[in-house]
Amino acid sequence: MNLSIYPLGLNCLQSSTWCRFIGNEMKSLCLLAIVAVVSAEVYFKEEFNDASWEKRWVQSKHKDDFGAFKLSAGKFFDVESRDQGIQTSQDAKFYSRAAKFDKEFSNKGKTLVIQYTVKHEQGIDCGGGYVKVMRGDADLADFHGETPYNVMFGPDICGPTRRVHVILNYKGENKLIKKEITCKSDELTHLYTLILNADNTYEVKIDGESAQTGSLEEDWDLLPAKKIKDPDAKKPEDWDEREYIDDAEDVKPEDWEKPEHIPDPDAKKPEDWDDEMDGEWEPPMIDNPEYKGEWKPKQIKNPAYKGKWIHPEIENPEYTPDDELYLYENWGAIGFDLWQVKSGTIFDNVLITDSVEEAEAHAAETFDKLKTVEKEKKEKADEEARKVEEEARKKAEEEKEAKKDDDEEEEKEEEEGHDEL
Numbered sequence: 001m002n003l004s005i006y007p008l009g010l011n012c013l014q015s016s017t018w019c020r021f022i023g024n025e026m027k028s029l030c031l032l033a034i035v036a037v038v039s040a041e042v043y044f045k046e047e048f049n050d051a052s053w054e055k056r057w058v059q060s061k062h063k064d065d066f067g068a069f070k071l072s073a074g075k076f077f078d079v080e081s082r083d084q085g086i087q088t089s090q091d092a093k094f095y096s097r098a099a100k101f102d103k104e105f106s107n108k109g110k111t112l113v114i115q116y117t118v119k120h121e122q123g124i125d126c127g128g129g130y131v132k133v134m135r136g137d138a139d140l141a142d143f144h145g146e147t148p149y150n151v152m153f154g155p156d157i158c159g160p161t162r163r164v165h166v167i168l169n170y171k172g173e174n175k176l177i178k179k180e181i182t183c184k185s186d187e188l189t190h191l192y193t194l195i196l197n198a199d200n201t202y203e204v205k206i207d208g209e210s211a212q213t214g215s216l217e218e219d220w221d222l223l224p225a226k227k228i229k230d231p232d233a234k235k236p237e238d239w240d241e242r243e244y245i246d247d248a249e250d251v252k253p254e255d256w257e258k259p260e261h262i263p264d265p266d267a268k269k270p271e272d273w274d275d276e277m278d279g280e281w282e283p284p285m286i287d288n289p290e291y292k293g294e295w296k297p298k299q300i301k302n303p304a305y306k307g308k309w310i311h312p313e314i315e316n317p318e319y320t321p322d323d324e325l326y327l328y329e330n331w332g333a334i335g336f337d338l339w340q341v342k343s344g345t346i347f348d349n350v351l352i353t354d355s356v357e358e359a360e361a362h363a364a365e366t367f368d369k370l371k372t373v374e375k376e377k378k379e380k381a382d383e384e385a386r387k388v389e390e391e392a393r394k395k396a397e398e399e400k401e402a403k404k405d406d407d408e409e410e411e412k413e414e415e416e417g418h419d420e421l
Helices: 009-014 024-039 356-365 367-420
Strands: 042-046 057-059 069-072 085-088 093-105 112-120 126-128 131-134 151-158 161-170 173-176 189-196 201-206 209-215 227-229 244-246 261-263 285-287 299-301 313-315 331-340 345-353
Touching: 042 093, 085 093, 112 131, 112 151, 112 356, 131 345, 151 189, 161 201, 189 345, 189 356, 189 367, 331 345, 345 356, 356 367
Parallel strands: none
Antiparallel strands: 042 345, 057 093, 069 085, 085 345, 093 331, 112 189, 112 345, 126 151, 126 331, 131 151, 131 331, 151 161, 161 173, 189 201, 201 209, 227 313, 244 299, 261 285
16 A cells, blocks of 8 residues: 555554654544555455466356366466466367456445456467456356456457557446557566546556556547537638639640650651551650640738638537546456457456555556566577577588488489490
8 A cells, every 4th residue: 555645644554652652643644544555445456376266267158169268377487376367278269267256246336346367378469368357146157248347458450450448338338448559469467457546537557657547528429529529600701711722823824734744756667568458557745845734823921811621519418527437336256258360368366346456556566576587598598599599500501401412412423434435
């Protein structure tokens, strides 16, 4: 938790003895800080530390050929039990698995944080890596692409398209964020965080760093426009938008008209040309050096120019502000509903909470401890693989050169044999 707003809050938490010697006002601040820590609520947390995850995550029966998730920490990790997650294991498959929260809740008047990690260890070319957070009455046994959800959040990659989806369901319609958020596409673990605030603002973080912020009303088409073009307003008939006009006094020169192409004056009829057999001979055409193109009068400033006419706007009678765009009265389940061409993505450390500080603390105990070790191990493995590849390349070149020498020696011996004969 960030206690910077309570100057003595951290000291209060660290030393109850010190708190006994401060005044009533400082004691109140201490109590506020303690309450803030205690009041943070975690609605759902999944770290996939062991095989018991399969009991909590329901496999959809909507179709009988969904891909299977398996428990894996991947190739590079620090502590296997902590760093393992569920990994897609079959190519060209849909995946559909979801879990219920211990209790349903409303985020009315609260911040909501959705956070999890994604690792595209396979070097993904096309596939989803997002989560869908739903109502508690969602039928997880029939979970599929058309199952209603509150929020869909996370990375999606296909070819050159690499974006973070933030889709909000508003009055039964799924609305995609209008801003572009680029996701990570390497083979390392990355932390994705979505924060919905009770003041109708939001923030998307990647690896703990802010990737996008803004207003729910401005960055999604959730509400009708505040203003619309006045249907009764019309551009006046005499409104002239032409900044420049033809100069009426400019006259085309008499010698302007020249053909664009002319017969080649240097061309000669071939001696073997037969008019009866070949038809009448005509010289080839060439570009006319005197051709000036289409004549156009000079342009002058239009004295009647009034500028571009702007359609007047009026207040939209269909617009009604909504102070609760952020609000969903029922949250109660989360799921992965994905398609992947090439499998291998690992999902881990799923967290739903009302506290940004709680999410940051959880990341510090999981993602932050993994990322440095994982990066170092991968870089070391990549360097070793590069060396092996370089050695193999050199060996192949040496073998090719040796074969070339053998072939030349054999050819020389054959030539000497022929000379002796």
